Amino acid sequence: MTPLRYIAIFTAAALTVVTIAFGAAFSADPAHIFRMPEAYGQIASLLQTGTPVGGLESPRHRLINRAFIAGLSQTPGTVILGSSRIQPFSPAAAGWPESLNLAVEGGDLGDHLYIYGLLRDARRIPARMIIVVDPYIFSPRRDLLSRNGEQAALRRLVDVLGVNCLNGTDYWGSFAWVPEILTLDYAIESILVLQSELRGRDKPVRFAADPRLTSTGFIKRPDGSVIFSREIRERSPTYVDDYAATVLEHPVGRGLAFTELDRCKVDVFSALLSLLKNDGVAVTLAMLPYHPKAYELLQSNSPVLDEVEVLVADLGRELSLPVLGAYDPARTFCSSREFLDMHHPKQSCSQRILESAAPQDVQD
């Protein structure tokens, strides 16, 4: 074989792999870089006209938020960031005007950065922000962003934060600085999505404009909050108590089975708070309790709940930010009847904790 032919075969094989990877990424587009599913835009439009959306099954709130923020006609007064634990809290039901709950399912530190980055990019920086701090966001075992995609917006904000520890590579789900479509991680995810579609497993997001029409699925209110499905809402107290007792075997408990806080994530969080202050945002830090039985078990298993409480208190003191709530249900006066499961408090519990953070005109 001539060396030229050898090099030609080498090059052709190399280009074939890149083409397959790009083709899979383009076809599947799991992070919606090329195409946003129409459904999310429609959901966001309905919410913006004040119409609740029901029948949601496996929705990606990040994508709803992305479309929602892009279409905001005015800057919100108060924005709530957090995970599904705060999603049921409705600012509108609490009588908070011009407030949005932009918490997302599995909300991680990267999600807080990402959503604030979207608000910043859209020049919709709110006057006030309540960050509901989940202890797992400081876990050394999680990537900064728990899902693929949306890295560009995240990266932009991280660049603004200028936290040196992020210059390493450990914190990036998969993408450092190359366009995220051309990474092996993304190619694999794309191929898995295509495989799932071929097997007919990937159901498109379903929704209905009238929540009354839906007996299953979630309902998203125009203020961004979520009403969980009927199956969750109507659980009996005994069921919830028994369920809470399984917390250590549940992903909630396993996600808290770490012993040391990730110092880099602590630095990133601290830098985010400083940035918010510099941007003129009045920040409140909040912590939501766990179901009493779950809390007892989590406490006996890991010291991180206490450590994060101390950390949040310290950050609040350092940056002069109000800190509300605790992970201990006894300290927040939330009974076991005020939980949907082991870690999702009902509106009554969340509202009691966040009461003092209500917009000024409501408090008056």
Add this chain to the structure above:
Amino acid sequence: MLFNSYPFLLVFLPIALLVVLSLRGLGRVSASLYALCIASLIFYAAWDWRFLGLLIGSICFNYLVVSALARRPSRALMWFGILVNVVLLGFFKYATFLGQNFAALTGSDFSAPTIVLPLAISFFTLQQISILVDTAREPGRQPKFRDYALYVSFFPQLIAGPIVRHNELLPQIRDLTSRLDLTAVALGATLFTIGLIKKIALADSLKPYADFVFDTVDKGAAAPGFAEAWLAAFSYHLQIYFDFSGYSDMAIGLALLFGFRLPLNFDSPYKATNIIDFWRQWHLTLSRFLRDYLYIPLGGNRGGLPAQSARIMLVMLIGGLWHGSSWNFVIWGGLHGLMIVVNHLWRRLPTQRRLPPLASQTLGLVLTTLGVVLAWVFFRSATLDGALTMLASMFGLHGLGELPTGDLSLLGLARTIALGGVGVTALDSNALLLVALGCMLVWFLPASQRIVNYSPGVTDATLPSRFPVAKAALSGAAFSFALLALARPSEFLYFQF
């Protein structure tokens, strides 16, 4: 700028190749060498421009001494040159270590300043010591400054070797012609890709498993059980091999792209059936340096076994210390010295011949592997306490522990390898499969240079005669695979030395 990074692969290397090979193709050989020299300095400056002056200063100083020695050999001048190099290396690499030990010995509160170790200083210092000694021994042709500067700074071998001798590279630089050797380019691309895959798919996938246990132990947390400790130790055993031999393959491959042939650094060391052979196959260019510039000048094999053993111990202790300013490295070197001495004693015993060859070789492989793995514990551990805890666990003093849980899944293993260990946070069942796969590769596959038919001494390269189409296609596909997987570049272990 790492070899396994986008800035290097997509920007630096294409530009450097284009400029250097174009100049050469146009018949401007001298200009192409200057261009390669400048590219190498840019490569070094991209790490930390502050130390560029140190590299250039070292090149200039040593060039002056080498020139003087070439004109008139002088042992005093040679020793002066060696002393300056050793003092420079000692200052940057060992001053803090010596200060800390001084404070510990005297009980004083002397606080040693932390000195940043300039990248590659250990390697370019050894390389220049070798030319000083060789020139003093056999003064010959004085190299041109351009050639000498390129010999020291040539970027494929600058950061972590191979430690190239002047008579291996300088003649190639001097005799370079404008002929573009496409066969060398083809072999270089393949060898580079093999190294890249070793690093990205294997070393990086094994790293989290080793880190998980070693880092926990170094922090003083709970001691691992027997199974976890061995799994972590074997993970590191394989990680360091794939990491460093991968780097060496990349370095040799890169040099080939530019038309130069570097010496081999690895020759399937984990197939060695005794520790003496291990050191003939592991980090060959360092072993060669230690042998030729330390062991033989100290007396070599002369004076009987006790004297020879003492020399071996001294050389291996220094070799250990060369890797880093920590007692753990010294102990690692000492352990290897001890094993080599025992090996020499064993060879003098008649009993070894009683075993059948296959049994003898298998036993030798097992014992050598166990010895090397145990010694790596000191090399990997950040603290002496951590190393001792790990060893105690490996000898079962902390219980049997548990084997990783989870299903053994080839798909899971493939994903771990494809993602280079991304997302690994515990000793899961993939660790077992990965270690087993790594052992199979190091025991049964030929060394990279044999796969691509590379030999540093052969000037007229030939393409692999067996399955050339498959090798070209596989390496091309693997190159793209590696390129896609590069979103998380990670440093090579030997950069710290």
